Amino acid sequence: MQDKNRGEELKDDETIEEFIELDQDGEELSGKDTVKKLREKIKKLEEEKQDYLDSWQRALADYKNREAQIEKEKKEWGNYAVKRFAEELLIVMDTYDSARSNVSAWESVDQNWRGGIEYIFSSFENKLKEQGFEKFGKVGDEFDPNLHEGLEVIDTDDKSLDNKIAQVIMSGYKYKDNVWRAAKVKAYKLK
Numbered sequence: 001m002q003d004k005n006r007g008e009e010l011k012d013d014e015t016i017e018e019f020i021e022l023d024q025d026g027e028e029l030s031g032k033d034t035v036k037k038l039r040e041k042i043k044k045l046e047e048e049k050q051d052y053l054d055s056w057q058r059a060l061a062d063y064k065n066r067e068a069q070i071e072k073e074k075k076e077w078g079n080y081a082v083k084r085f086a087e088e089l090l091i092v093m094d095t096y097d098s099a100r101s102n103v104s105a106w107e108s109v110d111q112n113w114r115g116g117i118e119y120i121f122s123s124f125e126n127k128l129k130e131q132g133f134e135k136f137g138k139v140g141d142e143f144d145p146n147l148h149e150g151l152e153v154i155d156t157d158d159k160s161l162d163n164k165i166a167q168v169i170m171s172g173y174k175y176k177d178n179v180w181r182a183a184k185v186k187a188y189k190l191k
Contacts, residue, residue: 082131082132083175083180086128086131086133086173086175086180089124089127089128090128090173090181092124093121093124093125093128093135093171094170094171096117096121097168097170097171128173132175132176133173133174133175133180134173134174134175135171135172135173136171136172136173136174136183137165137168137170137171137172137183137185138165138168139165139166139167139168140164140165141164141165142163142164142165143163143164143165143185143187146179147172147179147182147183148165148172148182148183148184148185148187149182149183149184149185150185150186150187151169151184151185151186152186152187153186153187153188153189154166154186154187154188154189155188155189155190155191156188156189156190156191157190157191158188158190159190161188161190162188162189162190163187163188163189163190164187164188165183165185165186165187165188166185166186166187166188167185167186168183168184168185169184169185169186170183170184171183172184
């Protein structure tokens with residue numbers, strides 16, 4: 001014998017329990033009343049199922065949104081860490097640039113020692129470039145107030161020098177094409 005509802009084989013000594021609904025007095029409900037009660041139960045179960053599905057979908061959406069937020073925050077914190085490290089390294093680079101700007105003192109130092117220092121600082125500069133930093137501000141560049149902070153204006157009669165950088169006090173840096181720090185310069189101005 002096979003239970004049609006479950007598709008399972010029944011043993012001879014097993015019986016199939018029938019669904020019998022009783023009213024409040026313990027009397028068996030009529031077929032019509034039983035169907036009505038079952039429909040109500042099905043409707044209630046479908047509503048519960050939909051509530052659970054909606055809750056699950058909201059939870060899944062919240063989870064995905066949180067994952068995206070975490071990824072965004074990781075990138076922001078990574079960029080912040082790089083920038084903080086670079087700020088400290090830029091101070092070292094500024095010191096090196098300052099030492100090299102005193103040409104007579106720099107050239108009087110032993111050439112092998114000077115070459116080693118130049119190699120070390122070019123390695124620092126390359127590491128900065130790898131992280132997205134770019135140094136700018138050279139003597140002879142056109143003065144640009146978006147890139148340069150003018151500390152002093154030097155009068156000139158030479159038209160070719162007008163609005164050109166005369167001296168770099170502190171190099172500027174861009175980080176991923178955005179000005180990180182303006183170059184501090186002295187610029188020529190035609191009289």
